[in-house]
Amino acid sequence: MIATVDTQTLSIEPLEAITSTAATDDTLGVKARFLSNNHDAWQSVIDMKLNEWGIDPNQLEEEELIPPTRTAIRKAVKLAQAFQNDDWPPPMRVVPDGDGGVVFERWSGSISVSIEIDKNGESEFVECCDNKVTSRVRIS
Amino acid sequence: MEREPIANDELVYRRVPEVFYDPNSNRPLAWEAFRPNKNDTDGLSVWLSKYVSPSDVAQRNARFGKRYYVLEIAVTDLRELGIEVISTPEHGELGHASLATMTYAAYQADKNLISELAKRITLEFKHIIYGPYGPLDE
Numbered sequence: 080m081i082a083t084v085d086t087q088t089l090s091i092e093p094l095e096a097i098t099s100t101a102a103t104d105d106t107l108g109v110k111a112r113f114l115s116n117n118h119d120a121w122q123s124v125i126d127m128k129l130n131e132w133g134i135d136p137n138q139l140e141e142e143e144l145i146p147p148t149r150t151a152i153r154k155a156v157k158l159a160q161a162f163q164n165d166d167w168p169p170p171m172r173v174v175p176d177g178d179g180g181v182v183f184e185r186w187s188g189s190i191s192v193s194i195e196i197d198k199n200g201e202s203e204f205v206e207c208c209d210n211k212v213t214s215r216v217r218i219s
Numbered sequence: 220m221e222r223e224p225i226a227n228d229e230l231v232y233r234r235v236p237e238v239f240y241d242p243n244s245n246r247p248l249a250w251e252a253f254r255p256n257k258n259d260t261d262g263l264s265v266w267l268s269k270y271v272s273p274s275d276v277a278q279r280n281a282r283f284g285k286r287y288y289v290l291e292i293a294v295t296d297l298r299e300l301g302i303e304v305i306s307t308p309e310h311g312e313l314g315h316a317s318l319a320t321m322t323y324a325a326y327q328a329d330k331n332l333i334s335e336l337a338k339r340i341t342l343e344f345k346h347i348i349y350g351p352y353g354p355l356d357e
Contacts, residue, residue: 141236142280143264145256174238174249178256178323186246191338210338212331 120169121159128173129156129181139175147198148179154200155181158218170194194218220308227295231265231304231316232276237286237351246342248290253337255323261307262317265292270314277352288350296344300336 132139132152139146147155162169170183179198184191189209196202206214239252255263266276273289281287294304303319310317326333 139236139238141282141285143234143252143256144236144238145258172241172244172246172249174251177251177254182251184249205334207335207338210335210342212335215331 117166117169118163121163121167124169124173124183125156125159125163129159132175132181144175144177145179145198147175147181148200150200151180151196151198154196154202155183158194158196158202159183220313222306222308225267225294225304225306225316227298229294230268231292231294231297232268232271232273232349233263233265233290233292234276234279235288235290235348237288240288240348240351248341248346248348250334250337250341252290253318253321253340254334255321255326257323259321259323261310261322262303262305262319263321264310265304265316265318267306267314267316273349274352277350281353284354286351286353288348289352291347291349292340292344297340300339302336302340 129152132147133149133156136146136149136152168185170185172182172184174182174184176182176195176197181196182193183196184193186192191207193205193207194202195205202218204214204216204218205212233252235248235252239249241247241249253263268291273291276289277287297304297318302321305317305319306315307317308315321333321336
């Protein structure tokens with residue numbers, strides 16, 4: 080089942096406001112930079128990052144980094160598919176959180192928004208301004 | 220090995236796995252490189268520049284086939300943020316130090332505070348970044 084995201088409680092305005100930077104700031108590689116729409120960019124996140132990590136999470140293991148768990152990756156894929164279906168702008172960065180989770184992040188100027196998925200698959204929407212957390216909301 | 224005082228004018232190195240650094244981004248360094256995980260019981264590991272080179276740091280326990288960057292940070296900048304920097308040679312070898320404020324317990328107690336510090340380190344400091352180093356099989 081695809082995860083449901085209550086956009087009423089997510090204060091998505093900042094995310095939409097920074098949509099226009101997607102073409103130049105996308106950091107998911109050359110291919111993603113030239114994708115024509117949000118749907119394809121999210122598909123690239125799913126195919127090029129999340130599915131690759133899911134095949135072998137240990138490829139990311141480092142002394143400084145605990146790779147994403149399969150639970151976290153599964154939840155990340157579900158959320159990515161949900162955002163893809165809702166035509167949300169794609170993340171500019173997708174990284175392991177270093178402790179078994181996954182983070183999607185976008186930013187523009189002093190504002191950044193992220194979806195933080197922890198090792199247990201619990202996820203939060205986090206909004207920051209000038210590197211201060213202004214909102215942290217659990218996603219159901 | 221005994222702990223030693225660390226002066227404000229010293230520099231430390233932090234190894235950054237390649238997944239956390241994208242040279243093509245307008246924000247190349249991901250703040251997650253400074254997010255403590257369950258292994259960071261005494262804080263994030265750094266190395267005193269007076270004892271080791273960036274290359275030494277990159278190669279320490281490097282994984283086969285992996286590439287790393289090494290970030291140079293001024294101790295005074297860390298301390299201005301309120302981050303404690305202490306010598307911890309018992310965790311490694313000569314030159315090992317810890318950002319003692321950035322522990323897993325501290326992150327669990329106050330996610331916002333520790334992630335804000337991590338973001339300020341990555342976004343507000345004027346870093347020198349070395350690398351990439353590796354992979355070892357090259």
